[in-house]
Amino acid sequence: MKQRFGVVVVAAGKGTRMGTTESKQYLLLQDKPVLVHTLEVFQAAPECESIVLVTGAQDRARCQAWVKQYGLTKVRDIRAGGKERQDSVYEGLKAIESYGLELVLIHDGVRPFVQQSHIRACCEAAHAHGAAVLAVPVKDTIKQVNEHGVITATPDRNSLWAIQTPQAFRLDVVMKAHHEARRCDRTGTDDAMLVEQMGVTVRVVEGDYSNVKLTTPEDLWFAEWWLARTSLL
Ligand SMILES: Nc1ccn([C@@H]2O[C@H](COP(=O)(O)OP(=O)(O)OP(=O)(O)O)[C@@H](O)[C@H]2O)c(=O)n1
Ligand SMILES: C[C@](O)(CO)[C@H](O)COP(=O)(O)O
Helix, strand or coil, X not given: CCCCEEEEEEECCCCHHHCCCCCHHHCEECCEEHHHHHHXXXXXXXXXXXXXXXXXXXXXXXXXXXXXXXXXXXXXXXXXXCCCHHHHHHHHHXXXXXXXXXXXXXXXXXXXXXXXXXXXXXXXXXXXXXXXXXXXXXXXXXXXXXXXXXXXXXXXXXXXXEEEEEXXXXXXXXXXXXXXXXXCCCCCCCHHHXXXXXXXXXXXXXXXXXXXXXXXHHHHHHHHHHHHHHHHC
């Protein structure tokens, strides 16, 4: 069965690791801001009912203009983000709470290449189990290294996955996780971590390696190449 959902797209970060003057979510890829590429994926997803966009307060006006220009009719609200990603997600969740949807996705504004089939698979898993995230098996051997640059452990690679977004949750589950995290002053680099901290099981859905988070300059080379390739198909 097709699961209707709302999505919080977070785009209020500074993009320090990218090192560009313009924040990475606003850099142009084939003449269109990265963030617009991302929003278009959810605009095109039939089961996506509402999008809440979280941006820097100073970027609201230009985001509103793009929503109009690119016909992003599912963007229902634009909220100001917070200091950390987790704070920005929380602002988005508060907005989406009033829409009466059971399922919510959280997605990075700088992951423009997520596939529709993977969004669907993630939703189905979250509907069935309460919480699910897209991920890919790691390709490198991962080592744990101490402060002296000495390897202390080599975890079994078969159990290691690189976690992506979207991350999909029953709204009540992820809301509770964020409230608990705030109450106990806990932080997590993703939303699944907050849900895990409550003792709730999170399922992994295998995605693909093209769903990169644009983080450092070489990711932009991939993005340009990927877009050029897909527009030839
Ligand atoms: N306070 C923050 C921090 C991050 N994000 C968003 O979360 C996503 C993933 O974060 P990351 O790639 O770490 O982005 P930045 O924080 O912008 O990057 P950096 O850590 O290099 O500064 C991005 O879409 C980013 O805009 C956000 O909405 N609010
Ligand atoms: C949520 C995330 O995309 C999972 O890979 C990631 O945690 C975002 O932020 P980070 O600062 O790059 O860890």
